Amino acid sequence: MSAANGAGARPAVEVRDLCVSMIGSGVPIVSGVSFDVAERETLGLVGESGSGKSTVAVALLGFARPGLEITGGSVRIGEVEVLDLKDEALREARGELVSYVPQDPAAGLNPAHRIGTQLREAFQVHEKLGKNELRGRIEELLKAVNLPTDKQFLRCYPHQLSGGQQQRVVIAIAFACRPRLIVLDEPTTGLDVTTQRYILETINDMAANFGASAVYVSHDLPAVAEVAARTAVMYAGRIVEVATTEQLFSQPRHPYSAGLLNAAPSAHQANRLVGIEGRPPRPGHWPQGCSYAPRCPHARADCRQAVPPLAPTESGSLVRCLHPMAVSDGGVLRLVPSPKPEVKGGEALEIERLVADYGGRQILHEVGFAVKEGECTAVVGESGSGKTTLARCLVGLHTRWDGEIRLDGESLRQGARERSREQLRRMQYIFQNPFGSLNPTMTVAENIEEPLRHFESLSRNERRAKALEVLGTVHLGEDFADVLPGRISGGERQRVAVGRALVVNPEVLVCDEITSALDVSVQALLVEQLRDLQMQRGLTMVFITHNLAVVRSIAQNVIVLQTGTIVEAGSVEGVLSAPKHPYTRQLLEDLPTLDPAEQATAGGAK
Amino acid sequence: MHAEADSGAVVPGPGSPEAGGQQGLSHWMRVHPVTSMIVRRILLGVVTIVMIAIIVYAATLVIPGNAATAILGRNAQPAKVVQLEKELGLNEPVLTRFVNWAENAIQLNFGNSLGEGVAVTQREKATENSVTSLARDRLANSAILVAAAALISTLLGLLTGVYAAYRRDGFFDTVGSVVSLVASALPEFVVAIFCVLLFATSLFTWFPAISVLEPGQSILSEPEKLVLPVLALVIVVTPYMFRMTRGAMIEALDSDYVEFARMKGASTARIAFRHALPNALPPIIQVVGLNLLFLAGGIVLVEAIFNFPGIGSMLVAAINGRDVNEIQFIVILLAVFYVLLNIITDVCVLLVTPRRRYPR
Ligand code: SF4
Numbered sequence: 001m002s003a004a005n006g007a008g009a010r011p012a013v014e015v016r017d018l019c020v021s022m023i024g025s026g027v028p029i030v031s032g033v034s035f036d037v038a039e040r041e042t043l044g045l046v047g048e049s050g051s052g053k054s055t056v057a058v059a060l061l062g063f064a065r066p067g068l069e070i071t072g073g074s075v076r077i078g079e080v081e082v083l084d085l086k087d088e089a090l091r092e093a094r095g096e097l098v099s100y101v102p103q104d105p106a107a108g109l110n111p112a113h114r115i116g117t118q119l120r121e122a123f124q125v126h127e128k129l130g131k132n133e134l135r136g137r138i139e140e141l142l143k144a145v146n147l148p149t150d151k152q153f154l155r156c157y158p159h160q161l162s163g164g165q166q167q168r169v170v171i172a173i174a175f176a177c178r179p180r181l182i183v184l185d186e187p188t189t190g191l192d193v194t195t196q197r198y199i200l201e202t203i204n205d206m207a208a209n210f211g212a213s214a215v216y217v218s219h220d221l222p223a224v225a226e227v228a229a230r231t232a233v234m235y236a237g238r239i240v241e242v243a244t245t246e247q248l249f250s251q252p253r254h255p256y257s258a259g260l261l262n263a264a265p266s267a268h269q270a271n272r273l274v275g276i277e278g279r280p281p282r283p284g285h286w287p288q289g290c291s292y293a294p295r296c297p298h299a300r301a302d303c304r305q306a307v308p309p310l311a312p313t314e315s316g317s318l319v320r321c322l323h324p325m326a327v328s329d330g331g332v333l334r335l336v337p338s339p340k341p342e343v344k345g346g347e348a349l350e351i352e353r354l355v356a357d358y359g360g361r362q363i364l365h366e367v368g369f370a371v372k373e374g375e376c377t378a379v380v381g382e383s384g385s386g387k388t389t390l391a392r393c394l395v396g397l398h399t400r401w402d403g404e405i406r407l408d409g410e411s412l413r414q415g416a417r418e419r420s421r422e423q424l425r426r427m428q429y430i431f432q433n434p435f436g437s438l439n440p441t442m443t444v445a446e447n448i449e450e451p452l453r454h455f456e457s458l459s460r461n462e463r464r465a466k467a468l469e470v471l472g473t474v475h476l477g478e479d480f481a482d483v484l485p486g487r488i489s490g491g492e493r494q495r496v497a498v499g500r501a502l503v504v505n506p507e508v509l510v511c512d513e514i515t516s517a518l519d520v521s522v523q524a525l526l527v528e529q530l531r532d533l534q535m536q537r538g539l540t541m542v543f544i545t546h547n548l549a550v551v552r553s554i555a556q557n558v559i560v561l562q563t564g565t566i567v568e569a570g571s572v573e574g575v576l577s578a579p580k581h582p583y584t585r586q587l588l589e590d591l592p593t594l595d596p597a598e599q600a601t602a603g604g605a606k
Numbered sequence: 607m608h609a610e611a612d613s614g615a616v617v618p619g620p621g622s623p624e625a626g627g628q629q630g631l632s633h634w635m636r637v638h639p640v641t642s643m644i645v646r647r648i649l650l651g652v653v654t655i656v657m658i659a660i661i662v663y664a665a666t667l668v669i670p671g672n673a674a675t676a677i678l679g680r681n682a683q684p685a686k687v688v689q690l691e692k693e694l695g696l697n698e699p700v701l702t703r704f705v706n707w708a709e710n711a712i713q714l715n716f717g718n719s720l721g722e723g724v725a726v727t728q729r730e731k732a733t734e735n736s737v738t739s740l741a742r743d744r745l746a747n748s749a750i751l752v753a754a755a756a757l758i759s760t761l762l763g764l765l766t767g768v769y770a771a772y773r774r775d776g777f778f779d780t781v782g783s784v785v786s787l788v789a790s791a792l793p794e795f796v797v798a799i800f801c802v803l804l805f806a807t808s809l810f811t812w813f814p815a816i817s818v819l820e821p822g823q824s825i826l827s828e829p830e831k832l833v834l835p836v837l838a839l840v841i842v843v844t845p846y847m848f849r850m851t852r853g854a855m856i857e858a859l860d861s862d863y864v865e866f867a868r869m870k871g872a873s874t875a876r877i878a879f880r881h882a883l884p885n886a887l888p889p890i891i892q893v894v895g896l897n898l899l900f901l902a903g904g905i906v907l908v909e910a911i912f913n914f915p916g917i918g919s920m921l922v923a924a925i926n927g928r929d930v931n932e933i934q935f936i937v938i939l940l941a942v943f944y945v946l947l948n949i950i951t952d953v954c955v956l957l958v959t960p961r962r963r964y965p966r
Contacts, residue, residue, distance in 0.1 A: 107861065110885070125872050125873065
């Protein structure tokens, strides 16, 4: 039995040569994707944005997003060939034979309908049930996903629930008709680790109890490691490697798989993150031969001739590479520890007894810490911990606070407007959302020049020169200067945002969840870049994140925030290796991890 | 509804610190999101109406001439004008006149039509010449006109908009979008004259070109006279309905919850009417409200062109006759309509938006 095939003789789900293209131009988005899923098995489908994994996910339900069409292949679930189904039969199959859990539960639930209505619908579109039976089935479902079953809960609207509750409702809907296959499309993205852990456990339990096969699509390698026995890696519309999850994460054979692993941060070790330079080819611009060749460190001339076949290796996995990495190569890079910056003596930023409220509710309770010059302090917490409010107080966007914030010994006023221009220049802020923070009507260079207008009186040419210089610093290059932000990727946009902050030569950089929307390979590049800047320029940073693993790679000190109170603070090494507070310990335990040894001790999701 | 808001409370779950009670200032707003909005809007509306009364009164002073010169004509003897001004009470100081008017208006007595030459001494008691009784029949006619136009254009716009959105970029959608763009670029008097040319005079002579009636006669007794004015108004407002409905539906159909509904196996009709439409309703309701407001203003021109016996043409006549009482009455009537409609629109929007009805 090879790793490409699930256990048993005839797999429950068989996908062969699935192809999806753009309507009209015929440009392929997904090309020749094949895999099997055994009964009760969960297959991981991993890839970065644009890899086509989500297109594959919906194609398993015979669906193509607007502008796309399924152009060939076969999706067999049980005895049914999904791609042959038409209209009414296809409608019947969706939800009953194969169901779907969308990425964003808040957007997947209809905001105009009550939870009860949406749960009922899952049954009603497929079968006629009596009132009592319907109620019984819903109750059973809600119990299975550990949600309240009372009337009050059913009368809630989606926005009245927490993110985790919304996601569990969606999972309940997906399992309602006991489908043979469940497709989970990034179901835990955007959830807190604790909630995420809970959802992963729910998915595992449900798949086992309801006897369903599952395809778990994600860009989050550790999350996949928690739920999937086998994993397929996608790159540029094709599967490049299929192996057991354990094999894949310990000994990746395809250079891209290895690249992804080297980019993933670990909470247990301060690894040097290695990003993958360049960007995946866009649809219609797939290079000849191996699509990964332009970025592949092992590429040779023959790689560019024809698309390599997905061939079995001696270790039992399938790899689409002419020169797969030797078994011993995998994971080597992960052990390179990240360099430590030199920290000078003085305290760049001091926060004392910071109290802030919002809408009559106290968000921060007497928060105090200090950041030394050239040092990076991470602020970790889940949503609702007050970490973003803290950042907004620091830069003067949140004005209702009390206490003391000192920048280089000078105490700061509450609002940004009351602060001096020099103080504003010295502390810059990078937002979470690179889409919202750049002006879409101005070019990249103009966006970067914008703060110069406020802080310095320079001529047009001087401003332009500075913008170009900064573009070099953030490794984007002058090619990007005259493009509009809408035309570049999320990671590039976030680098532009970093550039815009750097252009005025700040001493302190406040980064609010700046990597949370990025793919790991891009996140790795950004994190490394920020650390380079920290080392070269002696930049002081406050790095706000919910991702403990990233903390390990970028910060020297960490404070853990829980509902507006600091529960633990200290060196990253100390806090993450030997957490004292139960909350910190919980966060670390809930964090999905790639390391099989640690997986055994953590959480116990399997 | 309030009971629901209280009992349908947020169920606390892991990582939802929001579950903590919010007290203090925000408390009453939580309990009465609808009521507090209505109260605010009514207060604001009263202020608006008072301002409009003052501004319109001032405007009637600015246009040259008054009711007396309008009745007697340009060549009247000055002595007679003075005499009539005295009888109409126009010789009193402006402020006194306005205060008198306002005092009566608060008691819903809007005075008599000045055009009928009723002496000031009789102004206190309501006669058959009171503006309210003069306007009654015309008001009914105008209401019928607006209601008919609103009903037809809303239904038409809604259905075509939903269909065009569902078959996006199809033949119907493309044609509909072009036609609606052209139609919405035409001013209403052009549309009205075009209707007359096409259906009353040159090409077809199906309907009367003008809609004159006996005083006191209802338009319903001769419904064929209603057709062209309604048609003109429908042509003017339907494009907005169509475009707004189409846009709102497209946005809803593109949403994740519609995709999820599809993945659940919901049928096409169910997706359009149960999933997309409820979410497209807020903007649609808003444009229906806007259209009604537009119609209330639009009747002034359309009624004048068709000589339709409604309050729009009455307003035009009143302005020509410098009949301050009539002008004030009609304008305030329209203003009240505006204010009420705005409140109703906003309440409806609130009612179909659970997110706002039940704040977290
Ligand atoms: S085929 Fe060549 S270019 Fe492609 S991944 Fe393998 S070594 Fe790299």
